[in-house]
Amino acid sequence: MTEPQTQPATQTAPARQGEPLLSVRDLEKHFPVTKGLFQRQVGAVKAVDGISFDVYKGETLGLVGESGCGKSTTGRLVTRLLEPTGGQVMFEGQDITHMSQGRLRPLRRDMQMIFQDPYSSLNPRHTVGAIVGAPFRIQGVQTENGVKKAVQDLLELVGLNPEHYNRYPHEFSGGQRQRIGIARTLALKPKLIIADEPVSALDVSIQAQVVNLLEDLQNELDLTYVVIAHDLSVVRHISDRVAVMYLGKIVEIAERKSLYATPMHPYTNALLSAVPVPDPRGRAGRERIRLTGDVPSPLNPPPACRFHTRCWKAQEICKKVEPPLAELASGHRVACHFPENAPGAPEAPATGKDEPVNA
Amino acid sequence: MSPFLDVKDLKIHFPTDDGLVRSVDGVTFGLERGKTLGIVGESGSGKSVTSLGILGLHKGRGANISGEIWLDGEELVGASQEHVRGLRGKKMAMIFQDPLSAMHPFYTVGDQIVEAYRIHNKVTKAVARKHAIDMLGRVGIPEPGRRVDSYPHEFSGGMRQRAMIAMALSCDPELLIADEPTTALDVTVQAQILDLMRDLQREFDSALIIITHDLGVVAELSDDILVMYGGKCIEYGSADDIFYRPEHPYTWGLLGSMPRLDREPTERLLPIKGSPPSLINVPPGCAFHPRCPYTERTGDKARTEAPALAETEGGHLVRCHMSPAERRDLWENEIKPVLETP
Numbered sequence: 001m002t003e004p005q006t007q008p009a010t011q012t013a014p015a016r017q018g019e020p021l022l023s024v025r026d027l028e029k030h031f032p033v034t035k036g037l038f039q040r041q042v043g044a045v046k047a048v049d050g051i052s053f054d055v056y057k058g059e060t061l062g063l064v065g066e067s068g069c070g071k072s073t074t075g076r077l078v079t080r081l082l083e084p085t086g087g088q089v090m091f092e093g094q095d096i097t098h099m100s101q102g103r104l105r106p107l108r109r110d111m112q113m114i115f116q117d118p119y120s121s122l123n124p125r126h127t128v129g130a131i132v133g134a135p136f137r138i139q140g141v142q143t144e145n146g147v148k149k150a151v152q153d154l155l156e157l158v159g160l161n162p163e164h165y166n167r168y169p170h171e172f173s174g175g176q177r178q179r180i181g182i183a184r185t186l187a188l189k190p191k192l193i194i195a196d197e198p199v200s201a202l203d204v205s206i207q208a209q210v211v212n213l214l215e216d217l218q219n220e221l222d223l224t225y226v227v228i229a230h231d232l233s234v235v236r237h238i239s240d241r242v243a244v245m246y247l248g249k250i251v252e253i254a255e256r257k258s259l260y261a262t263p264m265h266p267y268t269n270a271l272l273s274a275v276p277v278p279d280p281r282g283r284a285g286r287e288r289i290r291l292t293g294d295v296p297s298p299l300n301p302p303p304a305c306r307f308h309t310r311c312w313k314a315q316e317i318c319k320k321v322e323p324p325l326a327e328l329a330s331g332h333r334v335a336c337h338f339p340e341n342a343p344g345a346p347e348a349p350a351t352g353k354d355e356p357v358n359a
Numbered sequence: 360m361s362p363f364l365d366v367k368d369l370k371i372h373f374p375t376d377d378g379l380v381r382s383v384d385g386v387t388f389g390l391e392r393g394k395t396l397g398i399v400g401e402s403g404s405g406k407s408v409t410s411l412g413i414l415g416l417h418k419g420r421g422a423n424i425s426g427e428i429w430l431d432g433e434e435l436v437g438a439s440q441e442h443v444r445g446l447r448g449k450k451m452a453m454i455f456q457d458p459l460s461a462m463h464p465f466y467t468v469g470d471q472i473v474e475a476y477r478i479h480n481k482v483t484k485a486v487a488r489k490h491a492i493d494m495l496g497r498v499g500i501p502e503p504g505r506r507v508d509s510y511p512h513e514f515s516g517g518m519r520q521r522a523m524i525a526m527a528l529s530c531d532p533e534l535l536i537a538d539e540p541t542t543a544l545d546v547t548v549q550a551q552i553l554d555l556m557r558d559l560q561r562e563f564d565s566a567l568i569i570i571t572h573d574l575g576v577v578a579e580l581s582d583d584i585l586v587m588y589g590g591k592c593i594e595y596g597s598a599d600d601i602f603y604r605p606e607h608p609y610t611w612g613l614l615g616s617m618p619r620l621d622r623e624p625t626e627r628l629l630p631i632k633g634s635p636p637s638l639i640n641v642p643p644g645c646a647f648h649p650r651c652p653y654t655e656r657t658g659d660k661a662r663t664e665a666p667a668l669a670e671t672e673g674g675h676l677v678r679c680h681m682s683p684a685e686r687r688d689l690w691e692n693e694i695k696p697v698l699e700t701p
């Protein structure tokens with residue numbers, strides 16, 4: 001029963017009703033910054049600073065944002081590779097926020113992480129068979145026809161030759177190594193996969209192979225994904241919904257189509273307009289939003305709206321009152337006082353439904 | 360008249376214990392002042408080795424180099440190491456992918472620009488320092504008068520990249536090679552750097568080579584584009600040739616692999632099967648044949664005979680056994696419709 005098997009393709013649209021598979025509320029991770037001999041705490045890196053989102057069964061949620069905005073930390077918090085300093089993580093209705101490693105262990109089978117770097121995430125001294133088979137051994141799972149057969153089935157599933165069982169990672173290309181990592185992830189038939197930059201270290205032709213593979217596996221195995229990436233084109237291709245992060249906060253979250261067609265947060269607009277377009281004739285006439293400066297440090301994030309130091313629409317209120325993540329269109333939430341593309345765009349600052357703004 | 364930079368059949372091979380690595384195996388192109396050439400290709404296709412070769416950085420390092428590199432009428436492959444070194448900085452300069460590796464960690468950013476500037480300009484330290492502050496300001500470093508005394512590690516990634524551009528441009532090089540200048544940067548910072556390079560190039564009228572695996576970046580900047588595969592140029596032409604009438608199956612594969620924000624999303628990406636070739640045991644015949652969907656169209660030739668880089672029309676060069684008519688027919692009727700339908 002526990003042998004990985006291929007189920008018939010179910011191509012139903014992700015249903016967003018019922019209980020979410022993963023539910024995150026006000027999640028926080030502040031890393032202490034210490035100084036001196038006695039490791040006195042002098043501050044905190046607010047890597048993730050109060051984010052909330054749900055992930056429904058069978059869907060793909062994309063998580064985008066610039067370097068250091070807290071994407072990987074989020075991934076590690078929801079899989080409990082890190083313990084949150086605040087907020088709550090619910091997986092299949094169970095509160096796992098502070099669950100002990102012992103009690104988490106059976107849940108680990110259901111939540112797996114794929115990492116960015118196909119080079120360093122595989123132990124070079126282990127064969128492919130040992131690497132992909134490790135989860136069976138660690139979790140003490142019995143397989144019907146032995147671990148070897150199970151591993152070979154997995155290798156086939158991800159498009160590798162089952163005869164590669166005894167080879168070592170260095171004998172494979174980057175894309176093949178990423179497939180090995182994915183095979184290992186699939187070993188225990190997880191329900192949720194958090195993929196942290198799964199293709200960003202790969203060449204474009206190989207990227208496309210891995211993106212297609214992730215999509216096929218989702219259909220075949222009914223997987224749910226959170227895909228973390230900084231590449232907005234890849235995220236659009238792969239996601240059903242997308243969350244945009246800036247300095248530890250989610251600033252916008254929406255259905256894929258809605259986010260890319262009518263981005264509301266100024267930061268999302270800036271991100272999208274900064275992506276170079278492979279269309280040389282279009283370059284002259286293109287209108288661009290140019291941000292100045294770099295992302296500020298999460299050690300000392302700007303107060304209220306964190307984007308105000310780079311935002312061309314910023315007003316006094318943006319420096320004083322933090323805009324709530326409010327639903328301005330169906331399923332489309334945005335945290336901004338002066339959103340773009342908002343339906344019936346209010347001239348006055350957009351506010352949360354029941355939070356009065358006292359600027 | 361030959362162009363400002365004229366590279367002819369450049370080959371750079373490295374003898375290693377495992378065999379001869381044919382990193383660059385016949386690259387030909389020309390580039391005028393004020394123009395930008397984009398070099399694209401997968402990892403290991405020989406892009407960086409080509410650029411380091413033009414700067415003469417493989418000389419005396421056991422590499423076998425042949426072919427010709429003419430820069431402003433002067434041949435560089437046969438020139439002495441000292442002579443080529445003397446050209447670096449003023450005649451040609453490079454922006455590296457990783458600014459930390461190109462900057463000295465123990466000297467301030469300002470000192471490094473001052474030193475580079477004074478090699479080619481007989482000026483006092485004070486004048487050079489003023490120039491350094493000027494350059495840092497030009498590339499958008501805030502408070503250049505203060506930041507000139509910072510060390511590289513005190514800069515963010517985007518600022519370091521800008522500082523390196525300032526350093527590379529400090530002597531107004533006539534040829535500037537940028538090797539993956541924005542790969543490590545966030546898109547909003549990348550956009551700033553690309554704008555900056557475009558402006559500075561216009562101002563200095565220098566020839567620019569931009570190396571990247573990102574077709575979007577190439578499309579933003581390039582007049583001409585060279586596509587490399589397995590150490591060889593497999594397609595070369597104007598940006599319009601490469602994006603609107605590409606003729607090589609590998610170029611088609613690159614375009615099909617890439618999700619695009621400017622089009623309706625396709626159901627599936629069209630990847631190139633297999634993986635890039637080894638440069639020691641390059642596949643015989645056409646190096647792309649193990650991955651090419653059209654191998655059968657050229658019969659045994661694909662496996663036995665190396666195709667030549669041949670002109671198809673108006674300076675557009677393609678290395679493939681199929682006839683130009685056949686390739687155009689495939690592009691118009693089979694490839695383009697799939698890439699462009701919503």
Ligand SMILES: Nc1ncnc2c1ncn2[C@@H]1O[C@H](COP(=O)(O)OP(=O)(O)OP(=O)(O)O)[C@@H](O)[C@H]1O
Pocket residue numbers: 031045046047065066067068069070071072073074230298
């Ligand atoms: N263990 C840690 N201790 C202290 N700070 C940390 C730790 N891990 C991450 N950080 C900081 O938290 C912030 C968020 O980091 P994170 O890795 O989540 O960003 P990211 O969005 O994944 O960025 P990237 O796109 O570069 O991978 C960064 O400023 C980072 O330096």
Ligand SMILES: Nc1ncnc2c1ncn2[C@@H]1O[C@H](COP(=O)(O)OP(=O)(O)OP(=O)(O)O)[C@@H](O)[C@H]1O
Pocket residue numbers: 373375380381382400401402403404405406407408409572638
């Ligand atoms: N000094 C050397 N000795 C032997 N082989 C080398 C040497 N330098 C480069 N190579 C090989 O030459 C090939 C081309 O390398 P190059 O750095 O030009 O690739 P690239 O196209 O720039 O790739 P990337 O996109 O990864 O930067 C690679 O296979 C590399 O391993």
Ligand code: SF4
Pocket residue numbers: 265266267305306307308309311312313314315318323335336337338339
């Ligand atoms: S709240 Fe103000 S500063 Fe923040 S994104 Fe909106 S307009 Fe810009």
Ligand code: SF4
Pocket residue numbers: 607608609645646647648651652653654656657661666678679680681
């Ligand atoms: S020569 Fe043959 S194998 Fe090579 S690219 Fe052309 S069609 Fe493909």
Ligand SMILES: [Mg+2]
Pocket residue numbers: 071072073196
């Ligand atoms: Mg990360």
Ligand SMILES: [Mg+2]
Pocket residue numbers: 406407408538
């Ligand atoms: Mg390179």
